[in-house]
Amino acid sequence: MSQLSFQGPGAFRGPYAPPGDKSISHRAILFGALAEGESVYENFLEAEDCLHTLEAMRRMGIEIHHEKGTGKVRISGKGMHGLSAPGQELYLGNSGTSLRLLLGILAGQRFEAVLAGDPSLSGRPMRRVTDPLKRMGAQIKGRENGNFAPLTIRGGKLRGIDFDNQLSSAQVKSALLLAGMYAENRTLIREAIPSRDHTERFLEAAGAPFQKFGHDLVIEKTEMLLPMRARVAGDISSAAFFIAGAAMVSGSEVTLQDVGLNPTRTGLLEVLKRMGAKIETQVTQTIPEPMGNIHVRGAKLKGTGITPQEIPSLIDELPVLMVAMALAEGESLISGAAELRVKETDRIHSMVVNLKRLGASIDELPDGALIRGVEEFHGATVESFGDHRTAMSMGVASLAAKGTITVMDTACMATSYPAFMEHFRRLLKS
Numbered sequence: 001m002s003q004l005s006f007q008g009p010g011a012f013r014g015p016y017a018p019p020g021d022k023s024i025s026h027r028a029i030l031f032g033a034l035a036e037g038e039s040v041y042e043n044f045l046e047a048e049d050c051l052h053t054l055e056a057m058r059r060m061g062i063e064i065h066h067e068k069g070t071g072k073v074r075i076s077g078k079g080m081h082g083l084s085a086p087g088q089e090l091y092l093g094n095s096g097t098s099l100r101l102l103l104g105i106l107a108g109q110r111f112e113a114v115l116a117g118d119p120s121l122s123g124r125p126m127r128r129v130t131d132p133l134k135r136m137g138a139q140i141k142g143r144e145n146g147n148f149a150p151l152t153i154r155g156g157k158l159r160g161i162d163f164d165n166q167l168s169s170a171q172v173k174s175a176l177l178l179a180g181m182y183a184e185n186r187t188l189i190r191e192a193i194p195s196r197d198h199t200e201r202f203l204e205a206a207g208a209p210f211q212k213f214g215h216d217l218v219i220e221k222t223e224m225l226l227p228m229r230a231r232v233a234g235d236i237s238s239a240a241f242f243i244a245g246a247a248m249v250s251g252s253e254v255t256l257q258d259v260g261l262n263p264t265r266t267g268l269l270e271v272l273k274r275m276g277a278k279i280e281t282q283v284t285q286t287i288p289e290p291m292g293n294i295h296v297r298g299a300k301l302k303g304t305g306i307t308p309q310e311i312p313s314l315i316d317e318l319p320v321l322m323v324a325m326a327l328a329e330g331e332s333l334i335s336g337a338a339e340l341r342v343k344e345t346d347r348i349h350s351m352v353v354n355l356k357r358l359g360a361s362i363d364e365l366p367d368g369a370l371i372r373g374v375e376e377f378h379g380a381t382v383e384s385f386g387d388h389r390t391a392m393s394m395g396v397a398s399l400a401a402k403g404t405i406t407v408m409d410t411a412c413m414a415t416s417y418p419a420f421m422e423h424f425r426r427l428l429k430s
């Protein structure tokens with residue numbers, strides 16, 4: 001089993017450019033496949049999750065040119081009805097985004113497909129997507145009434161529905177927007193707390209009949225999508241390890257370049273600033289996705305509360321934020337984050353168990369955690385729980401550790417961030 005040792009303490013210093021955004025890279029492939037003509041992307045994230053989406057589209061007859069290591073992809077889109085039945089099961093590894101978004105597209109196809117994943121993905125709830133897709137007219141079968149992969153889907157004629165996205169899940173919203181492009185009448189999605197809006201931005205850029213009215217999103221039957229050319233913004237969720245790590249350790253100073261600054265994704269920056277972090281951002285691009293540079297200097301942070309309204313904007317950053325909170329002066333409270341329990345692992349549990357091993361003072365709550373800051377961590381052996389973000393967060397914790405943190409089962413880092421260790425070593429100054 002893979003394992004990594006992180007010798008603490010340390011600080012991050014230097015310039016840093018994060019890899020391409022995972023959410024945007026998935027959507028680049030999906031929209032590229034359905035567009036009419038060639039889409040070209042740079043800085044595509046060459047991580048396992050996004051490569052599963054790419055491979056799935058190839059298996060449905062889409063030609064995709066990808067030179068490994070360059071971040072460049074060229075997708076020869078075949079239009080809204082150009083996909084063909086995959087000869088075999090589509091295996092999506094650990095990737096919830098691949099599975100849920102592909103279900104949305106497959107709901108509109110007149111063939112059958114089987115979608116499968118690794119044990120973690122096969123244990124994650126899917127009825128949040130399969131129930132509304134069935135209401136639209138798709139036929140979906142899987143364990144426990146379509147709640148767990150492997151899932152067999154046969155699409156066809158769909159009707160639009162009204163849907164209240166109470167979980168504020170961008171994956172659910174995106175699946176229904178994608179299916180909505182194939183439905184006879186309009187599909188309306190209401191979202192009280194907005195989740196990441198990358199799919200909406202793709203719909204707009206591709207010329208789809210999509211409109212936003214406050215919290216209501218409306219998609220109508222779509223005849224054609226335009227191909228696109230763009231550079232994928234740097235992933236703020238990957239950058240988060242270096243942002244939080246630099247912010248929480250005095251003596252750190254990191255300048256991040258070309259990071260995605262989509263306001264539906266920047267909750268981490270707001271919370272860290274509230275904790276007293278020294279963070280400055282400079283926006284350099286606004287369309288199709290806001291992007292810019294971030295300058296972070298280390299400081300002693302103070303505890304804060306995170307409200308349920310903030311959760312969707314920092315859902316993937318909570319593990320590393322918990323590390324920063326465990327070192328902040330005073331108390332921090334995370335609430336309204338029950339969704340963390342159904343990620344690649346139960347991230348509330350994985351982080352509480354691991355942080356306790358490092359000497360943190362933290363209580364597990366049903367929907368979050370109560371954390372009282374300590375001065376420093378001690379060395380220990382911790383587990384990734386098979387979860388990339390838990391593993392990388394533990395590496396970051398070593399910056400404040402007196403001793404060595406050994407993280408077990410670290411191969412999962414490649415799910416979203418194959419270059420994590422290379423970047424970590426480059427920025428680490430002991």
Ligand code: S3P
Pocket residue numbers: 022023024097168169170171172174195196315316339
């Ligand atoms: C994602 C949405 C989020 C996030 C995931 C990627 C997306 O999941 O946690 O890493 O690309 O739409 P939920 O929509 O389930 O909250």
